[in-house]
Amino acid sequence: MSRREEILAKVAKVVAIPSCVQKALALLNDPDADLGELARIIEHDPGLTVNLLKIVNASFFGGNRPMSTAREAIVRLGTAQVLQFVISTGVAPSFVHKIEGYDLAPNMHLQHSVTVAMAARELGDVLGVKTPDHAFTAGLVSGVGKILLGAYVQVNVHPILTLALEEGLSFDQAEDQVLGINHAELGGMVLDNWGLPRELTDVVRYHLRPDEFDGEDLTLDLVHIGNVLAKMIGVGLGVDGLNYEVSKKVAERLNLTPAILDTVSANVVEGLGEVWDLFMECAEDSCKI
């Protein structure tokens, strides 16, 4: 069995993405819990969002149209019991202190994911385009493949990093060579198998290499640059650092300039202050991931 097949077989058994649930659990145990606050936590947590979308799109909750934002799903479900189920699925499968393979503390992955999501949405606002509703969610879950590789496959990052540095490869190219798959492709495939809509899974799959996507998709473009911005801003960086390519085609399509990116970065850093309390709740000593 190749390394790629081995990885795909392992993640096929994964039923839920681990998440930072300390605060969510505390809220659920409170009879006067504010559903709005719970929604805010879920909306900013990649694991909880993915688990929720998996459940709503799986069967009887879904209806005719697939759902691609946490907010939509929460409105549709609307009961604390169902949300409790979603959250409990997030804690059950694995307790890990950090994403070992990627040298990421749990709060760092959360911070990075939220920054990608905020940057994608803010970029759309600054460009004055009509940003699709699911752009935030797509950005938030774009790095879910790293959680899978780190928490379930326990990938050893050192040969990947060494190969990238020695051969001058981008981190995802080095993943391809060592593992037979990169974290973006893996994340997209798993979410696809979980029944999440293509408008999300395509973004996850192609967010590092948008030029390989067949066609044009504004959300993909926004998330690709959102991910670049989050890495440049430097929130929650892992050992892969900034070792990824920026698509020139996307930059041209969006008419990006350094000035536009500077404005978006400044706005995102300012906005991060408003969600800082969530990151604090997910500090390493209080949260299992």
Added chain:
Amino acid sequence: MSLHVVNISDMKFSDQPEDVIVTYSLGSCLGVTVYDPEAGIGGMIHCLLPTASSARDKARTNPFMFVNTGVAMMVRKLMDAGAIKHRLVFKAAGGANMRNDNLFNTGARNFESLEKLLARNGIDLTASDVGGTIPRTVFLHLDTGRVVVRSLGEEKEL
């Protein structure tokens, strides 16, 4: 020892020899340390952008967001606390760029902005560890002014 953490667009300084100032996870941002060895006063800033030209309103609310306004303000604060300008030792780390990025160059632009500011004031940069695609964490030890850069699990002194 107390550890003072410098966030993005933030600055901390101290004159306590047991203190250490740190900033984590520098991407394209630039970390700049300034230390007066005689007074034992030192500071560190974590700047997001080279200048405020694309976000003018934010230069008023947070001058530490930008290299040109932030570093100048840090030096003023250190001098108010007793540091003397000609004794100050400047070091810098960070300023990484995305791979093959010749579109935005935020890291390179941040470092250029610092070089320009220092040149205008006739100040030399004593040491720097900038560029590439790697993330960096920087420590300033107030007892000696030692600056340590940690990246990919390895530490080196600047």
